Amino acid sequence: xxxxxxxxxxxxxxxxxxxxxxxxxxxxxxxxxxxxxxxxxxxxxxxxxxxxxxxxxxxxxxxxxxxxxxxxxxxxxxxxxxxxxxxxxxxxxxxxxxxxxxxxxxxxxxxxxxxxxxxxxxxxxxxxxxxxxxxxxxxxxxxxxxxxxxxxxxxxxxxxxxxxxxxxxxxxxxxxxxxxxxxxxxxxxxxxxxxxxxxxxxxxxxxxxxxxxxxxxxxxxxxxxxxxxxxxxxxxxxxxxxxxxxxxxxxxx
Amino acid sequence: xxxxxxxxxxxxxxxxxxxxxxxxxxxxxxxxxxxxxxxxxxxxxxxxxxxxxxxxxxxxxxxxxxxxxxxxxxxxxxxxxxxxxxxxxxxxxxxxxxxxxxxxxxxxxxxxxxxxxxxxxxxxxxxxxxxxxxxxxxxxxxxxxxxxxxxxxxxxxxxxxxxxxxxxxxxxxxxxxxxxxxxxxxxxxxxxxxxxxxxxxxxxxxxxxxxxxxxxxxxxxxxxxxxxxxxxxxxxxxxxxxxxxxxxxxxxxxxxxxxxxxxxxxxxxxxxxxxxxxxxxxxxxxxxxxxxxxxxxxxxxxxxxxxxxxxxxxxxxxxxxxxxxxxxxxxxxx
Numbered sequence: 001x002x003x004x005x006x007x008x009x010x011x012x013x014x015x016x017x018x019x020x021x022x023x024x025x026x027x028x029x030x031x032x033x034x035x036x037x038x039x040x041x042x043x044x045x046x047x048x049x050x051x052x053x054x055x056x057x058x059x060x061x062x063x064x065x066x067x068x069x070x071x072x073x074x075x076x077x078x079x080x081x082x083x084x085x086x087x088x089x090x091x092x093x094x095x096x097x098x099x100x101x102x103x104x105x106x107x108x109x110x111x112x113x114x115x116x117x118x119x120x121x122x123x124x125x126x127x128x129x130x131x132x133x134x135x136x137x138x139x140x141x142x143x144x145x146x147x148x149x150x151x152x153x154x155x156x157x158x159x160x161x162x163x164x165x166x167x168x169x170x171x172x173x174x175x176x177x178x179x180x181x182x183x184x185x186x187x188x189x190x191x192x193x194x195x196x197x198x199x200x201x202x203x204x205x206x207x208x209x210x211x212x213x214x215x216x217x218x219x220x221x222x223x224x225x226x227x228x229x230x231x232x233x234x235x236x237x238x239x240x241x242x243x244x245x246x247x248x249x250x251x252x253x
Numbered sequence: 254x255x256x257x258x259x260x261x262x263x264x265x266x267x268x269x270x271x272x273x274x275x276x277x278x279x280x281x282x283x284x285x286x287x288x289x290x291x292x293x294x295x296x297x298x299x300x301x302x303x304x305x306x307x308x309x310x311x312x313x314x315x316x317x318x319x320x321x322x323x324x325x326x327x328x329x330x331x332x333x334x335x336x337x338x339x340x341x342x343x344x345x346x347x348x349x350x351x352x353x354x355x356x357x358x359x360x361x362x363x364x365x366x367x368x369x370x371x372x373x374x375x376x377x378x379x380x381x382x383x384x385x386x387x388x389x390x391x392x393x394x395x396x397x398x399x400x401x402x403x404x405x406x407x408x409x410x411x412x413x414x415x416x417x418x419x420x421x422x423x424x425x426x427x428x429x430x431x432x433x434x435x436x437x438x439x440x441x442x443x444x445x446x447x448x449x450x451x452x453x454x455x456x457x458x459x460x461x462x463x464x465x466x467x468x469x470x471x472x473x474x475x476x477x478x479x480x481x482x483x484x485x486x487x488x489x490x491x492x493x494x495x496x497x498x499x500x501x502x503x504x505x506x507x508x509x510x511x512x513x514x515x516x517x518x519x520x521x522x523x524x525x526x527x528x529x530x531x532x533x534x535x536x537x538x539x540x541x542x543x544x545x546x547x548x549x550x551x552x553x554x555x556x557x558x559x560x561x562x563x564x565x566x567x568x569x570x571x572x573x574x575x576x577x578x579x580x581x582x583x584x585x586x587x
Contacts (some may be wrong), residue, residue, distance in 0.1 A: 051450060077452040091443035093508075094436075102440045103451040105433070110454035113433035114461070135582050139574060146571045148579060163452065184582060 002065065004029040004199055005081070005167050010049055010059035019045045020056070021223040025201075027167060032193050032200040034210040034231075037220030038244060043203045044086055046220070047169055051083045052076040064166065082165030086172045086203075088152040092145030096136065096155060099144050100127035103159040127162055134158045134188065150177045153185070161192070167199040174206045182206065186213055211235065219243065266420065273412050280529065282408040286415050286480075288521040293418035294473050295501045295513035300426040301466035302499075303508035304435060305459060306442030307364070310495040311356065311372035314379045315467040317490040318352050319345030319474025321383065324395035324484055334398035339414065342475045349471020350464050357463040361456070364445065376495060383486035394485035397478055411480050418476070419514070422469045427510055429462075438462055442508070500541065504548050506555030515557060 005027040012020040020042045027033045035043050048054035050061055052073040060069045068076055082103075091099050104123045119127075131137040134154040139147065144155060153173065160168055173189070174182040186209060192198040204210045210217060211231040219226040219234060221243040227234065234240055269289065273282050294312065302309050323341040332338055360371045383389045400407070429435040437458045440448040449455050478484045501520050506512020524537045552559035562568065 053446070053450070073446070073449045074452050074454055077450055083450060085447070089444050089447040091440050091447070093443055094439055098436060098439070101433075101436055102448060102453065105452070108433075110434075110437075110457040110461075113437055113458070116433050118431050118433055118436045136578060139578055142571050142574060143567075146568075146575060148575055150582070151575065151578065159451065181582065 003027055003062075004064060005050070005201065006062040007046065007050055008060050008062070010046065010056045010061070012045060012049060012054060012056045012058075018223050020049065023059070023220070023223070023225045025218050025225060026228070027199060027201050028216070029199055030193070030197045031215040032189065032202065032213055034214035034217040035201060035203045035220065036205070036207070036210055036217060036234075037226075040222075041220040041243075042223045043220055044171060047083065047171055047203060050076075051081060051169065077163070077165070080164075080166035081169065082160040082163055082167075083169035084153075084156045084160055084171055084173065086175065088149070088156045090144045090147070090152050090155055090159075092143070094144055095141055096131065096144050096147070097124070097127055097140040099155060100130065100159045100162055103163045105163075130158045130162045131155075133161075135184070150181045153177055153181070157185070157188070167201065170200060170202045170204075172204055173202060174204055174209045182209060189213060269416060269419070270413075273409050277405070279404060279408055282412055284522055284525040284529070286408055286412045287525055288518050289412070289415035289419050290473050290476065291498070291501060291517040291521040292514050293415065293422040294470050295498050295505075295517040296419070296422040296426050296510075297466050297469035298498050299502045299508065299513040300422070300429055301438070301462040303502055303513065304429065304438040304442060305462055306508075307361070307459065307463075308369050308499060309360070309372045309463070310369055310499060311360075311376040311379075312470050312498045313490050313492070313494040314356060314376050315349035315353060315470035316474035316477070316494060317379060317383060317486070318349045319471030319476075320478035320484045320489040321389060321395070321474075322348040322471070323475035323478040324397050325388070327397050327479075328395065332398060334400050336410070338398060338400070338479050339410075341479070342414065342472050345475025345478075346468040346470075346472035349467040349474065353464045353467035354460075357460045361459045361463060373492075373495070376490070376492065380486060380490035380492075383490050389486065392486065394483060397482050397484070399482050400479075411476065414476055415473075418469055418472055423510070423514065425465075425469070429465075430510060434458060434462070439508075500545055503555060504545065506557030509555065509557050512555045512557040516555070 003026040007023060007025040010020050010023040011018070023042065023046055025035070025046065035046070037043050045054060049056045052071050052075065055070060060067055062068065063076070063079055063081055066079070068079060091102065101119045101123060104119070104127065128137055128140060131140055134157055136151055136154050139151065144152070147155060157173065173185050189200060190213065193200060202210065202214065214231060216228060217231055217234045218228040219240050226239055226243060227237055229237070272285055276282065294316070298309070298312050301307065322345040326332070326341050326344060327338060332341065356375055360368055360375060363371060384392055389395065429438070437448065437453045440453055441455055441459060445455055474489060477489070497520070501516035502513045503516070504520065505514065505516025520541065523540070527537045527540070548556065
């Protein structure tokens with residue numbers, strides 16, 4: 001079977017710390033994949049490798065059958081991989097609408113940017129529709145820096161979506177937001193997956209969120225991928241319990 | 254379209270254009286001419302540094318390059334002492350862009366404080382080269398052809414050239430602000446890595462912005478050289494120039510369109526007026542220092558942004574809209 005996004009044998013060390021050690025991850029087209037693991041297990045580093053922010057020491061990343069291992073973040077985004085960050089990152093001193101417009105033209109050459117206006121009417125419409133979809137359309141003219149944390153999460157989701165990427169990587173979409181908003185975000189993801197066949201890869205600590213939403217889950221521990229399977233399989237796996245509750249293996253030693 | 258804001262802009266520019274027709278005292282036309290020159294320089298500097306957040310303290314590299322371009326070309330091409338000299342002004346701008354390219358290639362690799370320090374270091378390379386190289390005339394500088402014009406009207410052509418530079422710089426800056434390119438510069442200011450992850454070619458955008466901003470500053474350097482008739486390396490490559498330009502922009506409103514114009518006009522006029530009337534040259538430095546401290550403490554975003562936010566009551570309005578939206582999201586989910 002071929003996968004939309006494939007990371008194979010990824011290793012990466014920062015100084016003496018082996019952040020990633022022979023990690024492999026596959027995301028099937030049209031699925032919602034989860035990536036879980038204890039703190040410091042390397043989930044975000046793996047995200048950074050896939051999206052070009054960090055270069056791997058070893059291993060390859062394939063997207064839609066193409067090797068994108070050493071591509072820059074902007075190139076990877078152009079090819080159709082969008083992501084959000086764990087601590088939301090928005091353009092604080094620009095308006096919410098301007099935030100959206102930054103992402104609208106994912107494959108436009110930079111030279112064209114010099115001669116074209118900031119936005120076309122159709123881009124503004126699309127941006128407003130997307131803001132309406134996530135529920136913050138009324139705030140379009142405000143400075144993004146004044147939004148609440150939850151609204152920032154929604155904005156970040158919205159401007160990644162507007163570029164219409166094929167696969168969307170979400171780094172803790174439910175982290176630090178209230179329960180109402182968690183459910184809200186989960187339902188948006190489900191809707192996008194069902195109606196627009198969007199592919200998702202989600203890092204999340206909230207187990208309920210992951211288990212309810214994901215078709216497949218990959219578990220990481222101490223820099224390597226422990227296992228992959230359906231949520232039910234993951235829940236039943238003893239190694240996963242060990243990883244989360246403190247290693248039984250270590251006690252045996 | 255004639256909006257209220259545009260009428261104000263046109264009105265203010267018309268006042269500046271009419272000034273030398275009303276006030277003919279050479280002292281005053283000279284003061285406002287210098288104010289205009291700094292308005293053009295600061296606006297052009299702000300077009301890159303203000304929009305992208307990369308505070309470059311090397312504007313004097315471009316200013317000095319423009320000045321030396323005019324002086325050297327006038328000498329080698331034997332340009333007569335007439336209005337022909339003014340054709341050297343755009344060449345000064347182009348040469349400034351040519352030196353901006355390698356400077357940008359080096360300095361734009363790093364960010365924030367490191368970037369500031371590197372631009373200062375590069376500036377001193379330029380200053381020391383101008384002092385020590387043989388073709389620059391060393392510390393005694395270079396002489397330009399002496400314009401045999403009457404004392405009374407001498408300033409007027411320079412005044413209008415500086416005015417034209419302000420108009421060009423302002424239009425350019427306003428235009429950049431509403432292009433996709435300008436949007437990308439501002440995205441880089443707020444979060445460069447995030448912008449990169451949304452497909453912005455940050456390297457190309459930064460470099461082209463940096464090089465573009467050098468043009469008007471180089472033109473101003475050439476204008477200055479022709480006006481003075483004599484240039485010295487310590488005056489055209491002056492570290493105080495770098496700092497003044499940044500101060501003017503911060504005072505008026507860093508990254509805004511009107512801020513650098515206001516800051517440069519007020520500070521340069523004030524400085525020249527004080528020097529004129531209280532010949533002790535350092536009084537203005539004390540006043541500037543105090544003024545700058547007050548602005549940084551009480552209105553860190555500059556006068557223009559401060560006043561605008563007060564007038565539109567931005568914070569109150571935003572707070573209530575955000576609270577409404579929070580309630581709406583919570584309500585929809587129940």
